[in-house]
Amino acid sequence: MTPPTLRTEFCDRVGIEYPVILAGMGPVAGTGSPTACPELVAAVSNAGGLGVLGGVGYSPETLRSEIRKIRSLTEKPFGVDLLLAAHFLAPRGQQSRPSTPTPDKLPKEYVEAVERIAEELGLELKQAPPAPDGVGQWLEPGKSWAGSQIEILLEEEVPVFASGLGSPAPFADALKANGTTILSLVGNVRGALQVASAGADYVVAQGTEAGGHTGRIGTLALLPQVMEAVDPTPVIAAGGVSSGRALAGVIATGAVAGWCGTAFLVSEEANQPDLQKQRILEANAEDTVVTRLYSGKTMRNISNPLIEAWEREGLMALPMGAQATLIRDLEHSAREAGRQELLMNAAGQTSGMLKTRRPAAEILNEMVSEAAEILAIELTKRVTVSV
Ligand SMILES: Cc1cc2nc3c(=O)[nH]c(=O)nc-3n(C[C@H](O)[C@H](O)[C@H](O)COP(=O)(O)O)c2cc1C
Incomplete structure (x- = not known):
């Protein structure tokens, strides 16, 4: 069977096949290292999507070795996600130990x-x-390693940088000059306007459905508002994109890609203890809650x-x-x-639809085939439309 075609301008810009991005999920599962680990990043990139490493908890030198590990597993483009919350930032290049x-x-x-x-x-x-080393220590005000981590991204010429929190402004010029594409996550229109004017190449609009740190506005309400606010900056959709149907929906709405976390939490390659994967597989859509228990910020978890x-x-x-x-x-x-x-088990509302643990490539392929089928065939049969 010939593989489906599903391309947007984001694919052309970063050199990938399909508009599916593995969210840069950090070390929140209690294992000390990120859920979006090098093996998962490489698996998604090798399958034609964009793998993004959850880099926030790494010391700069460990980050370098993990980036090199990704390069040993794939020749395809990939990204690194860090948190840039303003009051945690140390000055650029400062090697302060948090x-x-x-x-x-x-x-x-x-x-x-x-x-x-x-x-x-x-x-x-x-x-x-x-x-x-580094685990949980990125949380102290003024002591983030982000400035030094960014230096590593520059030295290692990482193709894509994703800022999970905060403005990319202090680093945008240097990253762009180095050829790095910048993605910035936001949960509301105000944040979207900030990061777009701070140099983000793509704004990632993350709805409250999302696992991990999340806001209060649903993806379908947020996405069009962010698109209108930051136009002509392109927008990526996050929160609830765990199926081909949802991917087709956000692309039809105008997003250039889906940023997907929960879908890959149950992949074979995800760095999550088996029991946590199992809890996600057994959960229904109402089993997640948003709590400030773990980090002080609103985070969606399987309830416990x-x-x-x-x-x-x-x-x-x-x-x-x-x-x-x-x-x-x-x-x-x-x-x-x-x-x-x-134990903490960050996961989104789409946990309710995940029923099997599978290789990441299978998850991605199914999502892409289903979205392509809907957009290319199903819609033309189901919807009568003219303008
Ligand atoms: C276990 C877990 C860890 C996460 N860690 C991070 C992180 O370190 N940085 C970040 O930008 N987003 C993080 N997120 C949020 C994701 O980047 C993403 O926005 C979210 O998973 C998308 O929604 P979905 O879960 O419905 O696919 C995390 C999400 C989960 C589920």
Whole structure:
């Protein structure tokens, strides 16, 4: 069978076959390394999409070796995703080593809440060991490694850079001069206008359906508003794009590609513990919730008793960094006790439609074939249209 054709200008710009991008999913699954790992990145790029590494948690030197690992697995274009939240940024090129806020600085009522939650869940609270190289340490204000990580992207001539949070402005000129295409994720129109004027080549409009950090506006409501606001900057759709139907829908709406996270969480190559993949496969569309428990920012996860207990406490989350420090012992204790059901499991609302664990290439091929079939054949049969 001849492979389908499904091309947009994004494919021509970055040199890929299909307008499907693996979202740069970082180290949130408790494994210490990103879900969108080099093996998954290479698998998606080799299949004709664009693999994007979840680079945020890596020290600059580890990032370099992971980029080289990707290059050893594929000759195709790929990208790297980092977080550029303004108040976490160190100046460009600064090699400051991040560290997390210490537990003794945490407010007493929050520490007491954690103790109550542990008791309620039957967990013996144990002190977590210091985080290994980079892991979880990108969260402290002023101490992000992003400036130094960007230097690595420049030196390694990475084809695509995706900024998951914040403005690419401080780095846009250098990246463009180096031939790197810049993608910027946003969850509302205000953010879209900011990143478009800050030099993003493509704005990624991410709807609330998305797994991981997410906003409040649904993809179908957000996408046309962002397109209108940033025109002529092209827009990529994220949040809920886990099927050929959704891919066809966002392309018909005007997006030049789909940025897909949840679909690939259950791929063979995703760096996710088996149990977490299984929970996603078993989840239905209503099993995810948005919580600030894990990072202080709104994050969509498969719900669990720890999230429920935290929400019952009714506390405002602490800022990013401090919140992660607050719950480190809780998470460590759950892991030590083998209470997998209490661990973070970021995933989107499309978890409800994922039923099998498969190689990433199969997931991508099915998505592309289905979208092509809908756009080229099904629509002409189902819809009568004229202008
Ligand atoms: C496990 C997980 C980790 C994520 N980590 C990051 C990250 O480090 N940087 C980022 O820009 N987005 C991250 N995201 C969000 C994705 O980039 C993407 O926007 C989202 O998954 C798209 O929606 P979908 O899950 O419905 O496909 C993450 C999402 C998940 C599910």
